[in-house]
Amino acid sequence: MFYFVKDNALKLRDDLEELRRLGGMFNVSTHETADGKELRLHSSDAVVSIRYGADPVQERHRLLKHAHKRAVERAWEIEKTLVSSGLSGRGEWTEEEREELLLRGRVEGYDGVDIHSIQRYPQLADDPGNVTFRNDAKHKRKRRTHHHDST
Structure with missing residues (x-):
């Protein structure tokens, strides 16, 4: 699993457009989160999560806390x-x-x-x-x- 953070929530639309151009390489889903939106890309080899509108420091803390648990x-x-x-x-x-x-x-x-x-x-x-x-x-x-x- 790979995690990325983009501080601008408006970039989600641009990224979705780019992913449509890639065709069927990924299964794509969007999710509402407490602090913005999340785009998940699933392939047979990897899962990529991109959080939009989240603070990178807080997101790192959240991920480390979840992984520790x-x-x-x-x-x-x-x-x-x-x-x-x-x-x-x-x-x-x-x-x-x-x-x-x-x-x-x-x-x-x-x-x-x-x-x-x-x-x-x-x-x-x-x-x-x-x-x-x-x-x-x-x-x-x-x-x-x-x-x-x-x-």
Whole structure:
């Protein structure tokens, strides 16, 4: 999937006209979005999305957030598969947490977080291998302790 942003929503009409000249190379569809319009081009080899009237910085943030969410969901699926196969998985799970993981597909109190920053390495945003599981309560406690020590 390839993403492009054009700040001028009026360019959609010009691009549709150009695509008509290309003939049947792509299946073309248009969609209304919260902040403009989207043109999608589908072929057997690729999908191209062009957003019109969107802010490029906000669009990048939206795409990275969506990709990270997918990566976390897949990381939980992989973790459940590993644990159900008798492997330890990536987390240091207690027996209760293992049971919860197998039953619910995730463990309450744990969040999927990036190992490497997806802001710095956006190519890792959709990679479940870039996700680790952090106990939210432990993380908050560490931050409070660190913040308290620094004051």
